[in-house]
Amino acid sequence: MPRIGKLIKHFDGMHFRMASKSHSCFVSQLAKHMEKCNSKPKPLPEYIKENINVIDNNEEIKVNLGTLSDEELLAIIARVCKIHSEYVGELPVSVGRHPVLETTLASLTESRGSWRHVFQSSSILYNMAEVGVLTSGETRSTYVEFGSGRGQLSYAVGQAVDLETDALLMIDKSSPRHKHDNRYKVDGESHASIHRVRADIADVDLGQVPLVRNDTRRLVGIGKHLCGAATDLALNCLYRANNPNGLVQGVCIALCCHHQCTWRHYVGKAFFKELNLSQTDFAILRAMTSWAVCGSRQAKEHSEAVQDNEVKTSILPGRYAAMGLDIERRENIGRQCKQIIDRGRVEFLSSWPLQAKLLYYVEPDISPENVLLLAHAS
Numbered sequence: 388m389p390r391i392g393k394l395i396k397h398f399d400g401m402h403f404r405m406a407s408k409s410h411s412c413f414v415s416q417l418a419k420h421m422e423k424c425n426s427k428p429k430p431l432p433e434y435i436k437e438n439i440n441v442i443d444n445n446e447e448i449k450v451n452l453g454t455l456s457d458e459e460l461l462a463i464i465a466r467v468c469k470i471h472s473e474y475v476g477e478l479p480v481s482v483g484r485h486p487v488l489e490t491t492l493a494s495l496t497e498s499r500g501s502w503r504h505v506f507q508s509s510s511i512l513y514n515m516a517e518v519g520v521l522t523s524g525e526t527r528s529t530y531v532e533f534g535s536g537r538g539q540l541s542y543a544v545g546q547a548v549d550l551e552t553d554a555l556l557m558i559d560k561s562s563p564r565h566k567h568d569n570r571y572k573v574d575g576e577s578h579a580s581i582h583r584v585r586a587d588i589a590d591v592d593l594g595q596v597p598l599v600r601n602d603t604r605r606l607v608g609i610g611k612h613l614c615g616a617a618t619d620l621a622l623n624c625l626y627r628a629n630n631p632n633g634l635v636q637g638v639c640i641a642l643c644c645h646h647q648c649t650w651r652h653y654v655g656k657a658f659f660k661e662l663n664l665s666q667t668d669f670a671i672l673r674a675m676t677s678w679a680v681c682g683s684r685q686a687k688e689h690s691e692a693v694q695d696n697e698v699k700t701s702i703l704p705g706r707y708a709a710m711g712l713d714i715e716r717r718e719n720i721g722r723q724c725k726q727i728i729d730r731g732r733v734e735f736l737s738s739w740p741l742q743a744k745l746l747y748y749v750e751p752d753i754s755p756e757n758v759l760l761l762a763h764a765s
């Protein structure tokens with residue numbers, strides 16, 4: 388096709404520029420071209436509905452901790468400690484390994500990052516099995532992994548269940564390379580049971596995804612390092628799919644990046660309201676969650692990854708030392724803030740009703756983001 392510059396020069400008013408801006412064609416040939424053009428917008432699948440899993444449209448409030456007075460900061464810290472001790476307490480530790488990943492673990496050295504990820508997946512599977520949501524052949528289940536990335540966790544689940552009867556659905560807005568799904572070809576697994584949806588979780592009407600709509604399999608929602616608000620979107624997505632038939636059998640999400648939580652997506656608003664915590668309090672707690680890693684080597688990466696005043700201010704040490712908030716104390720308060728936010732998620736799941744809890748699924752040296760949200764039907 389002639390270049391656009393030449394067209395303008397010789398056929399001004401006769402050319403048509405396509406939406407993609409990558410190419411153009413003559414007006415007289417437009418109808419024919421549109422039949423085969425790869426750039427024309429494709430109709431969205433019917434299960435994609437913009438913002439269907441977003442709870443409200445409230446303006447997000449951001450709080451820079453540096454703008455709070457010492458008295459204000461110490462007062463909210465005192466509230467955090469009280470609420471944590473009354474409603475969260477010390478989380479149980481439940482670190483375990485699932486047999487399906489033993490061979491993979493043995494083939495990797497412990498110093499490698501990939502070993503840590505496989506170890507985390509192994510403990511996630513162990514905990515799912517402990518509460519009966521990882522079953523092989525007993526119940527027909529669809530495992531929906533939110534923020535699946537390369538699909539490592541789903542691949543491990545696929546090895547533990549029976550893909551003749553169970554199914555996997557991975558949802559992620561990005562499409563990374565080297566997906567674990569490709570290994571199923573090597574394993575000779577049926578593609579009929581393995582599905583991927585590339586979309587923002589905010590927009591997925593799970594009950595309308597053909598795999599879910601045309602089937603009676605029970606649903607288990609899973610996720611590993613599902614950042615901030617994406618966890619709330621996933622929980623809302625499952626909540627909608629659960630009603631009215633109670634399809635959701637379990638939820639198992641390794642939580643992370645609470646500094647990326649947002650009030651408009653947060654599912655624990657009722658819990659916060661019950662505790663008289665406002666949207667501004669939520670924003671302060673969210674800012675303090677970044678303290679959880681302020682003494683670790685992750686702090687630098689963390690603050691670089693999140694170009695946010697909340698985080699940058701929170702790792703400035705001078706003022707806090709004068710207030711008696713040394714690194715260890717701030718780390719502890721940061722963890723408590725994360726767990727209070729997570730407690731709101733537990734309350735949300737309990738209202739479905741599911742039996743829900745928080746636990747440490749790996750030691751902090753494996754991952755500082757080591758809390759698992761685990762729920763199952765009774």
Ligand SMILES: C[S@@+](CC[C@H](N)C(=O)[O-])C[C@H]1O[C@@H](n2cnc3c(N)ncnc32)[C@H](O)[C@@H]1O
Pocket residue numbers: 533534535536537538539540558559560561586587588589610611612613614617620
């Ligand atoms: C930290 S990565 C974890 C990836 C993978 N679960 C793992 O453990 O290796 C978070 C993933 O969630 C996806 N994600 C985050 N927010 C999302 C959203 N709103 N909708 C869909 N995917 C999302 C990102 O694209 C990314 O792949």
